[in-house]
Amino acid sequence: MKTLTDYKNLSKSDKGAVIALGNFDGLHRGHQAVIRSAQAIANTLGAPMGIGLFRPHPFRFFKPDAPAFRLMSPRVRAQVMDELGVELLYEIPFDDDLREMDDTEFVERVLHQGLGIKHVVVGEDYGFGKNRCGNIESLTQLCAERGIGVTAMSPVGLHELYGKYGSTEIRKALKQGDVFHAQHMLSRPWQVDGVVQKGQQLGRTLNFPTANLPLGDLVVPKLGIYCVETRLQDETLWRPSVASLGTRPTVGGEGVLLETFILNFNQDIYGQTIDVRFRSFIREEAKFDGLDALTAQMKRDEAGARAIFGLN
Missing domain, CATH: 2.40.30.30 (Riboflavin kinase-like)
Incomplete structure (x- = not known):
């Protein structure tokens, strides 16, 4: 897996990917479903498959003094991504410039001009842009105008009783000492x-x-x-x-x-x-x-x- 630490001035060989976009803290079963979808689309298009995430985590950017919350270190995350077949990891710097981008600017500057992606896969509740002004509807429209495909994934979960697989749910399980349920949601x-x-x-x-x-x-x-x-x-x-x-x-x-x-x-x-x-x-x-x-x-x-x- 190749890691790129910016979205600007990328070489042509590092563009044209199908990416799964999100925070991917934990790389749990829900994340894995998004990654599998991106991989299938990448195979169909003959494109590399990558992941786009933000560094630092947006929560840490906005609340630098908040208690520790990460589910995995960058080292473990890279190991798991490699096992999942991720070819490119785009670590998009979350800084003051990115914080001020609205949904249109983000799609144009980061996804289109910067990463030059062919397709993006996100969760159906994905929010982005300044004050989370963008959603799956605006993402689909803005990407379509630039020839970028969009796939929105429904949440993945065991069943109605236990709810979806999510990073928040895994943190709750760990805080209760329920490492069995955390392991199930993580798949490891x-x-x-x-x-x-x-x-x-x-x-x-x-x-x-x-x-x-x-x-x-x-x-x-x-x-x-x-x-x-x-x-x-x-x-x-x-x-x-x-x-x-x-x-x-x-x-x-x-x-x-x-x-x-x-x-x-x-x-x-x-x-x-x-x-x-x-x-x-x-x-x-x-x-x-x-x-x-x-x-x-x-x-x-x-x-x-x-x-x-x-x-x-």
Whole structure:
């Protein structure tokens, strides 16, 4: 997959694509349906298939101090897009200039002159332009005037009881600790990644050495203990693990940290980029009366994780 970080001054070879347009945070089943539609149209037209999204996320642009909300890092997003067969990723800079464009200016300057697209696929509720002045009707009309096809996709969901698959719904599930439902909507376990950092190294003292990751701008799920799987740098193997996501109240911790204890493993991985995917919720975070009580509970958590993974 080729990534282009602007819509201006593109080469001819980087234009003429069929694109799926949106934010694509999570690349969940709904997003995947939009991407599959774009791929089918691209195959019919003999054109490359790409994704157009905004950098930074518009929500972060308008509310820079809002709590973390992203479902995936750019690194994980690129991995998943590659797996989905995306050929071109257009990261459209969301800046003051773009914010002031109305729907006509956006279609003309970004989609037509800039990206030179042949066709665009969006969700049927897509809004764009200054103050979201544009909708699917204006997009269809403005694109038709420029020879650009438009396909609007209906929401995708399990059924009426659970509603549509959406990034908002996935965040809600994670905040409830419902990683099973989040996994269903995503079509894969929710995954975080980052560089292993040195912490207080208390876990090593208690014979539970952990790999510590800050979540950065990723959404913070329900605090507690989880069964997870960990993939080390340059490996494909997912290793059974148990993780604590929280503020470490027993030892006076500050800030939310993901601490992952990899089962049947004892290597120094400080400084490595690792991936952690969430499999099941074990219990809520709790404050214990001292390190002995904490250690005893950690042993119970480990035993529970081993049982879930079928390990001795």
